[in-house]
Amino acid sequence: MFIDTLLIGVSSGAIYSLMALALVLVWRSTRVVNFAQSGQAVLSTYIGYEISARTHNYWISLPLAILAGAILGSLVDLLFMRLLLGRAKSGPIGEIAPVIATLGLLGLIQSFIGLIWGNAFLHYASPLSGKGFTFGSHTIPFSPQNLFIVIASAAVLAIFGIIFKYTDLGLALRAASFQPEIAQLAGIRVNRIRNIGWAFAGAAGAVAGAVITPTSTLSPNSLDLLFVSGFIAAVIGGLDSLVGAVVGGLVLGIGFSFILQYIGGSVTFLVGFIILMVVLLIRPRGIFGNKVSRRA
Amino acid sequence: MKVGLEVRDFSINYGSVCAIHDLSFHIVPGELVAVIGSNGSGKSTLIRALSGLVSPNEGSASWNGISLLGKKPEELVRQGIVHVSEGRSVIPELTVSENLALGGLWRRDKSDVAIATEESLALFPALASRLNQRADSLSGGERQMLAIARALISRPQLLLLDEPSLGLAPLVIEQIFLTISHLRNQFGLTVLLVEQNALSALKIADRGLILNLGELVKTGTPAELIADPELRAAYLGF
Numbered sequence: 001m002f003i004d005t006l007l008i009g010v011s012s013g014a015i016y017s018l019m020a021l022a023l024v025l026v027w028r029s030t031r032v033v034n035f036a037q038s039g040q041a042v043l044s045t046y047i048g049y050e051i052s053a054r055t056h057n058y059w060i061s062l063p064l065a066i067l068a069g070a071i072l073g074s075l076v077d078l079l080f081m082r083l084l085l086g087r088a089k090s091g092p093i094g095e096i097a098p099v100i101a102t103l104g105l106l107g108l109i110q111s112f113i114g115l116i117w118g119n120a121f122l123h124y125a126s127p128l129s130g131k132g133f134t135f136g137s138h139t140i141p142f143s144p145q146n147l148f149i150v151i152a153s154a155a156v157l158a159i160f161g162i163i164f165k166y167t168d169l170g171l172a173l174r175a176a177s178f179q180p181e182i183a184q185l186a187g188i189r190v191n192r193i194r195n196i197g198w199a200f201a202g203a204a205g206a207v208a209g210a211v212i213t214p215t216s217t218l219s220p221n222s223l224d225l226l227f228v229s230g231f232i233a234a235v236i237g238g239l240d241s242l243v244g245a246v247v248g249g250l251v252l253g254i255g256f257s258f259i260l261q262y263i264g265g266s267v268t269f270l271v272g273f274i275i276l277m278v279v280l281l282i283r284p285r286g287i288f289g290n291k292v293s294r295r296a
Numbered sequence: 297m298k299v300g301l302e303v304r305d306f307s308i309n310y311g312s313v314c315a316i317h318d319l320s321f322h323i324v325p326g327e328l329v330a331v332i333g334s335n336g337s338g339k340s341t342l343i344r345a346l347s348g349l350v351s352p353n354e355g356s357a358s359w360n361g362i363s364l365l366g367k368k369p370e371e372l373v374r375q376g377i378v379h380v381s382e383g384r385s386v387i388p389e390l391t392v393s394e395n396l397a398l399g400g401l402w403r404r405d406k407s408d409v410a411i412a413t414e415e416s417l418a419l420f421p422a423l424a425s426r427l428n429q430r431a432d433s434l435s436g437g438e439r440q441m442l443a444i445a446r447a448l449i450s451r452p453q454l455l456l457l458d459e460p461s462l463g464l465a466p467l468v469i470e471q472i473f474l475t476i477s478h479l480r481n482q483f484g485l486t487v488l489l490v491e492q493n494a495l496s497a498l499k500i501a502d503r504g505l506i507l508n509l510g511e512l513v514k515t516g517t518p519a520e521l522i523a524d525p526e527l528r529a530a531y532l533g534f
Contacts, residue, residue, distance in 0.1 A: 168401050171390075175398055179387045185347065185380075187373035187402035187450055 005261045006254060007142040012229075013253020014153030018208040019230025020237060020245035021160065025201035027239050028177040029194045030085065031095075034201070035102040036076060038227030039109030041205030042220060044069035046113055048210045049124040049218055058126045058214075065210040066203050073202020077195050080105060110220040119220060126214035149211045156207050157246055160200065164242065173197055225269075229256075232276045238286025247288065251275075299360050300324040300486060301346075301454060306355035308341055308510075315341040316352070316510045323503075325360075325453075328480045328487040330497035330518075332531060333507035339490040340382060342507070343456045346488070347379030348372045359454055374402065376453035383462060384439035386446070388432035392423055395431050395442055399449030409449060416445035419475065437468035444475070454486045455479070461493045469493065473500050494532040498522060506531050 019037070026034045034040075048065025052058050084098050093100075128144040164170035175183040176193040184190050208230075209223050216222065233252045237244025255275065256268045263271075279286065301323040308316040316338045323329050333339045344350045346357055348369040357364045359377055369379065379385075386395050396416065400409030417424040420441040426434065431442060440460055447455060457476065461469040477500040480487050491497035498504050498518035506513040506527060514527060521527055 168397075171394055171397060172401055174390065174394075175387055178389045181349070181369075182381065182385050182387055183398065184349075184369040185373070185378070185385060186398040186446060187370050188398065189368075189370050189402075 004140045005257050009254030009257030011146040011149050013250035014150050015208050015212050016229045016233045016253050017246045017249025018204045020234035020249045022201040022204040023234040024245045025197050029197045032098045036105035038223045039106040040072050041209040042223045044206035045209035045213050066206045069206020070199040070203040074199040077198035113220040121217035121219050124213045124218045152211045236279050238289030241288035244288030303357045308352045325486050327502050330501035330504045331490045332494045337507040338510035343458050343490050378447045378450050378452035379456040380443045380447050382458040385443040386431045386439050393427040399446035412449045416448045420445050457489045
C-alpha cells in the first residue's frame with residue numbers, strides 16, 4: 001500500500017513539477033507570475049485533442065501539442081508581455097500590471113476555447129491503459145498511463161537540465177535571467193533568449209496538459225487545479241530555482257497522495273495551502289530560493 | 297569621416313535633470329583616454345550611452361564612422377564596442393569559466409574564442425586555477441579581472457571601462473591599471489576609462505577629459521591637467 005501511494009504521488013508530483021517549471025522559467029526571466037500558463041497549457045492540449053481526433057493517433061498529437069505550446073508561449077511574450085513590460089515599467093501598478101494582465105489573458109484564452117470547442121467535457125484518449133498494473137491477484141492504482149506520465153515528465157526535466165547546464169543556449173538563458181544587463185553587455189540578445197524561455201515554459205505546460213488529460217477529461221478549466229498545485233510547488237521551491245520546482249512538485253504530489261490515502265480526499269487541497277503557508281512563514285524565499293533577492 | 301570614437305554635441309537628460317550637456321570629443325584608435333569627474337558629473341551616463349544602455353536626447357556618436365546610436369548593447373558588442381560596467385560586471389551565480397564563456401557566446405569563430413580565452417587567462421593567471429568556482433567566491437579585484445577577461449574574449453576594438461577601481465584596495469587598483477595599460481599596448485585597444493580615482497587613471501592615460509555636472513571642463517595630457525593647480529584642487533583631488 002505504501003509503495004502504491006508513493007507511485008501515485010510521484011506521478012502527480014511529476015506533473016506539478018512540469019507546471020512549476022513552466023512558472024519558474026517565466027518568473028526568472030521576466031519577474032512575472034504567468035497566470036495564463038494554465039490557459040496556454042489547456043489550449044495546447046485542445047490542439048493535441050483536435051489532432052488526435054482527426055488522426056486517431058495520440059503519438060502524433062503529443063509532439064504537435066508540445067510544439068503548439070512552445071509557439072503559444074513565444075507569441076504570448078512577443079505580442080503581449082513585451083508590449084506590456086515596455087509600457088508599464090513604473091507607476092503605482094507598474095510591477096503588478098503584467099501579472100494582472102496574465103489573469104486577463106487566461107480568461108481570454110479560456111473563452112476562446114469555449115467558442116471553438118464548447119464547454120463540454122471531452123476525452124483526449126491515450127492508447128495506454130488507465131487501469132492499474134496487476135501483480136498476481138493484486139492490482140495497484142498505478143497504470144501504464146501513470147508510468148508514461150512519470151517517464152515523459154522525467155524526460156522533459158532531464159532535457160531541460162542538460163540544456164541549462166551544458167549548452168550555450170542554457171548558459172545564455174541563465175545569464176539573461178540572472179543579470180540581463182550584464183548579459184546584454186556580453187553580447188547576448190536578451191530579448192530573443194527570453195522568448196526562447198517563454199517557449200520552453202509553454203512546451204513544459206503543454207507536456208503536462210497532454211499527458212495528464214487522458215487520465216480525466218478536457219474542458220477549458222480542466223488544468224486550473226493543476227496550475228494551482230504547480231504554483232504552490234514553485235513557491236515551495238523558491239520560484240527562482242529549477243531544481244526547487246522539481247522538488248516542490250514531488251513533495252506536493254507525494255504529500256497529497258499520502259493524505260488522500262490515509263486521511264481523506266476532502267482535506268488534500270487544504271493541506272496544500274497549509275504546506276504553502278508554513279513554508280512561506282518559515283522560509284519566505286522558499287526552500288531553494290536565493291538568499292539575496294536578485295535584481296529584476 | 298573620422299576614425300576612432302567621435303562624440304559630437306551629446307546631451308542626455310533624465311526627465312528634467314540634465315546629465316550630459318553638449319559634450320563633444322574625439323578619441324583616435326589606440327588612445328587611452330581617462331574621463332575624470334566626481335559623482336554626478338555624468339561620466340557613467342556617458343559610457344552607458346556609448347554602449348547603448350541609454351539613448352542621448354541630442355547629438356551623435358560614431359566608431360570609425362559608423363553611428364553607435366539607436367543600437368542595442370548586444371549589437372554594439374558585435375561592432376567591437378565592449379562595456380565593462382561599474383561594480384565588477386560579472387554574474388555571481390555562474391562559474392568563472394561560464395562568465396568567460398559569455399564573452400564568446402555570440403561569436404561564430406569558436407577557434408579564435410579558444411585562443412582569446414587562453415590569452416585572457418595568461419593575462420590573469422589567478423583566474424585559471426579557479427575556473428570551476430562560482431564568481432561570487434572571488435575577491436573584488438579578481439571579479440574585476442574576470443570582467444575584463446570576459447570583455448577581451450569578445451575581441452573588442454573599443455573598451456569602455458566604468459570605474460574599474462571602485463571599492464578595491466590600492467595595490468589591487470595599481471595592478472588593474474597596469475593591466476589596462478598593458479592591454480592597450482599589447483592589443484592596440486582603444487580605451488575609454490571612466491574614473492573617480494583621478495591620479496591612478498591619469499598615470500596610464502594619454503589624455504584626460506574632466507567632466508563636471510555633465511559639461512566638459514578641460515581636456516589635455518595628464519601632465520597638463522596635473523600642472524593646473526585650479527583643476528587639481530577642484531576636480532583631481534590631490
